[in-house]
Amino acid sequence: MKLHRIKGLMMRHLYLYKRSVPRLMDIFYWPVMELLLWGFISSFIEKMNLGGFNAVTVLIGAVIFWDLMSQSQRAVSVAFLEEVWERNFLNIFVTPLRVSEFLASTFILAAVRVILVGSVMSVLALVFYHFNLLTFGFALIPFVANLLIFGSVLGIFTTAIILRYGTSAQVLAFGFLMLLEPFTAVFYPVSALPVAIQWISYTMPSTYVFEGMREVIATGEFSYPLFWGAVGTNIIYAVVIIWFFSRMFAYVKRNGKLLKLD
Amino acid sequence: MTSKNSIIEVKGLAKEFNRVPAVRGISFDVYEGEICGLLGPNGAGKTTTIQMILDLITPTAGTIKIFGKEMKGNREEILGAMNFSSPYVALPGNLTAWENLATFARLYGVLDIKGTIHSLADFFDIRALLPKMTSSLSTGQLTRLNLTKALLNSPKLLLLDEPTSSLDPDIADRTRKMLVKIRNERKVTMLYTSHNMEEVEEICDRVVFLQKGIVKDFGTPNELIAKYGRKDLNDVFLAIAREHGIDKED
């Protein structure tokens, strides 16, 4: 991997972001709206006084974490779609750029977005709802890192699908995570799901993060089994999906679709 | 012949798309410092061949050596020393001309980005266009921007797919003169597709004729004109494309 090429691709996206209101909205508008919505809901629930249930912490923590994961996924998918929309894929791949460098640049973009959005959301949560994200302490780093990685890997997955099936599949880039949301125990514990489908939850790294987050809120303890659950499933997803992506890339090269991606 | 140094060596190259052959086992060489025309009717396989040379399409069979090496294991070295331009492959319209050039300069690892862009922009007379959005440029300006991009890494080999199509005769003529100048001043080897036979006669040292995925003939324009007994390359094209034999007037 060569840094100057990764930097080249990142700068290309920064050029776009700095003068594009819709792109900035995609980063800040949704998270802020979601934070407001869930913030009000949780303050309302708290006022109902449901003994011991700390609605603000549980729900706002969940909404921030969920948004960070979805930012990460969208950052990766959209970075790829920008090249497809502008039919630039061919130009960048006649340079010495490697596919791994392309993916690395989208991962770094995702990380930058996660840090930006995370900071904005945590400041707003503190101001509006007196929710301090830093109460998670050191656990914040493994939580966010696992969500960042899982989000990016899912971003690579949607990218691979769009490579294979063309831009008619691009709705996946924006809606794919919704498909997982009910099963990955974002706002409620896995135990709230029907027993028959609980195993689905445990196939996803995000489930371990959200369970771990609630564990910290409830007991103040950071659960290592849950942490390793997240890391382990993340590694499996990363390996399988990067392999899948490379197969789809080879498919596109075999079928001469790199120039005709649309 | 032995003194000629092959920059591209294509051997037995074939490509099928879903079992339909587009290129059927072609072999040809492109020699150092020449402008080689890759000619043929629509659908002959020119673009497919160029894309296989660029490693954007995986061949079904055959080998391609560039600078004497295969792409596998030498990708960075080979792609770093060549470039590509085609009006059909535009640069992102939502970046300025400068941003596009700076991005590709970084992708090619150009050290003096500013200096390189400025000197090429002067050569192509697009300095004033650099702050403009790429989408706002005219076709002729875009062609020059594309060529500027194609020279950022001081390539030793340029692949050009119909570089003058959609240009008015004046800009097309100036673009051809620029290409010849680039070849002469920078010793760049070029593989060039075009449907304009007059232009090919003017600037190509040698041509390779493809039809239905097969190399029908090759040689210098004058050799082919003499061989087919025609008055110019356009008539040679018609003779080959319509599968008339040598010296058979219609």
Ligand SMILES: Nc1ncnc2c1ncn2[C@@H]1O[C@H](COP(=O)(O)OP(=O)(O)OP(=O)(O)O)[C@@H](O)[C@H]1O
């Ligand atoms: N991605 C693809 N999938 C299926 N068939 C393809 C693909 N690309 C090219 N072909 C087919 O391969 C053949 C050669 O096409 P190619 O684009 O190489 O021709 P060309 O010589 O560049 O033609 P033109 O002068 O029109 O540009 C054509 O029959 C074309 O339909």
Ligand SMILES: [Mg+2]
């Ligand atoms: Mg073509």
